[in-house]
Amino acid sequence: MTNTDTKQFSKIVIFGVGLIGGSFALALKKQNVVQQLVGLERNQVVLDRALELGIIDVASTDISGALHGADLVLIAAPVAQTESILRAIYPHLQPHTVVTDAGSTKSDVVAAARRALGNKIHQFVPAHPIAGREKNGPDAAIVDLYLGKKLVITALPENQQETIAVVVNAWQHCGAVPHLLTPDQHDQVFAAVSHLPHVLAYALVDQISKQPQADLRFQYAASGFRDFTRIAGSSPEMWRDISLANRTALQKELAIYQTQLQRIATALEHSDGDQLLSIFSNAQAARQTWIASIESAEKPPREGGD
Amino acid sequence: MTNTDTKQFSKIVIFGVGLIGGSFALALKKQNVVQQLVGLERNQVVLDRALELGIIDVASTDISGALHGADLVLIAAPVAQTESILRAIYPHLQPHTVVTDAGSTKSDVVAAARRALGNKIHQFVPAHPIAGREKNGPDAAIVDLYLGKKLVITALPENQQETIAVVVNAWQHCGAVPHLLTPDQHDQVFAAVSHLPHVLAYALVDQISKQPQADLRFQYAASGFRDFTRIAGSSPEMWRDISLANRTALQKELAIYQTQLQRIATALEHSDGDQLLSIFSNAQAARQTWIASIESAEKPPREGGD
Secondary structure, eight states, X not given: OXXXXXXXXXXXXXXXXXXXXXXHHHHHHHHTOEEEEEEEXXXXXXXXXXXXXXXXXXXXXXXHHHHTTOSEEEEOSOXXXXXXXXXXXXXXXXXXXXXXXXXXXXXXXXXXXXHHHGGGGGGEEOEEEOOOOSOOSGGGOOTTTTTTOEEEEOOOTTOOHHHHHHXXXXXXXXXXXXXXXXXXXXXXXXXXXXXXXXXXXXXXXXXXXXXXXXXXXXXXXXXXXXXXXXXXXXXXXXXXXXXXXXXXXXXXXXXXXXXXXXXXXXHHHXXXXXXXXXXXXXXXXXXXXXXXXXXXXXXXXXXXXX | OOOGXXXXXXXXXXXXXXXXXXXXXXXXXXXXXXXEEEEXXXXXXXXXXXXXXXXXXXXXXXXXXXXXXXXXXXXXXXXXXXXXXXHHHGGGOOTTOXXXXXXXXXXXXXXXXXXXXXXXXXXXXXXXXXXXXXXXXXXXXXXXXXXXXXXXXXXXXXXXXXXXXXXXXXHHHTTOEEEEOOHHHHHHHHIIIIIHHHHHHXXXXXXXXXXXXXXXXXXXXXXHHHHHTGGGGSOHHHHHHHHHHTHHHHHHHHHHHHHHHHHHHHHHHTTOHHHHHHHHHHHHHHHHHHHHHHHHHOSOOOOSOO
């Protein structure tokens, strides 16, 4: 007989058992804090694979049964599916169950959650773990994906402190460090430092691939190009969805960037080296400051408990 | 007594003994193919340091003496200094000496060389080793910087085969793999895969640093941002000079990119997911093909000799 009394969660349900949901499951298993991990997933092959890899204890296709007795539900499916998953959850959601997500955008998720969950919205705590890999699927899941990484929680006014604490607690067991932002802050910040760079990298590789002598150009691309375009190796479908889900904030950042490029184009036209140097120097200095700050901050915290 | 007969080069002179020139010197020393390595450098501290580190055998401030008996001269100083260095070399250049450079742009270097060297232009073989690090100066120099890396030679119609062979030979001793391009081809290719990405990375970091809540934005920047902006850590002065030296080709690439971004802005405005997906998918596929091609090609060649 296992001593289930010592486990903090009797049941956690994960929608989407790929990289994000799978790594969450693996980390919680390692901490031995969940009695039963149940996975749900549109794609049966993926679901079977997650079970085979021991990421989940139970592969389910029955939402009602899966949700019964669940302490926590994590939605780690593509962001475009969030609303339909929440609608499917709603009728089976028990009062003590907390729901969270792992979507890369938050204002749209909050709007979808309000539509789908209505009077149960207080049970939903929107969140975004800042971690990833280029690989996807259950085979890409790793136990330490979240170790020392940020978890952004964009709590709602309706959330009670103990509801938020359930989400914080689960993610802290994964080694993540919780941070609070509003949904708007989150979306503006990530449009600037993540969504726009993805768009810029895709745009450059697409441009080069469509030029005459594309092969010649690619032949001489070196390590700087490789790093600059690494994020253009990410899932196109996922980034289409993120771009559309966060399009207001992304449009704003892109417009500022277009003005910035026009400034550089004008400087080139006038051979204005001072203007170029001013932009380049400021960027280099800002990046150095940033790198120094993350290097001092990024020592992974030791987890409490064992 | 050392057996100097076995060494291919009796004297090589290097203008600029930082990362590029210093790594060239270290690789040739390791191969034991040069009797004497002479360094010249504007900055006396740098010159002394290169001597102290054993990168060069002789630190010189006397161009006439340094050039006397030289087989090969490498100009590895900032590209903006190339013409004045060539002018200083001209009166002391003996008929058997071959001159080359390591500049990141080539059309402007060729034009400068024609102005500075006149009737001795056939002794100048323009080149560009495709290798680098973020660090600069003699302390950044490493013996294997060029191992398996491309050396682009943009030979002139005036160059004789045996003149080009001297440059090829020296760089092959460093482990570099020679490629031939015209100066125009070189500049267009590198505007696309190197110079434009540098400008784009600088532009993004500068933009974020000047926005309200810049600190908050930087706080959530993660590994994708770090890689995307790595090249924005490069020397602002060097990239100002490269941008101006190659401004015609860079302007052209930048204009195409601005059109590309406008296409994306329009797609966002119309929530046109198909258009976004088309750009993102094409970019992802092109990058995968490119990565596969460099992974199969980048096994460093074994050097001949010992």
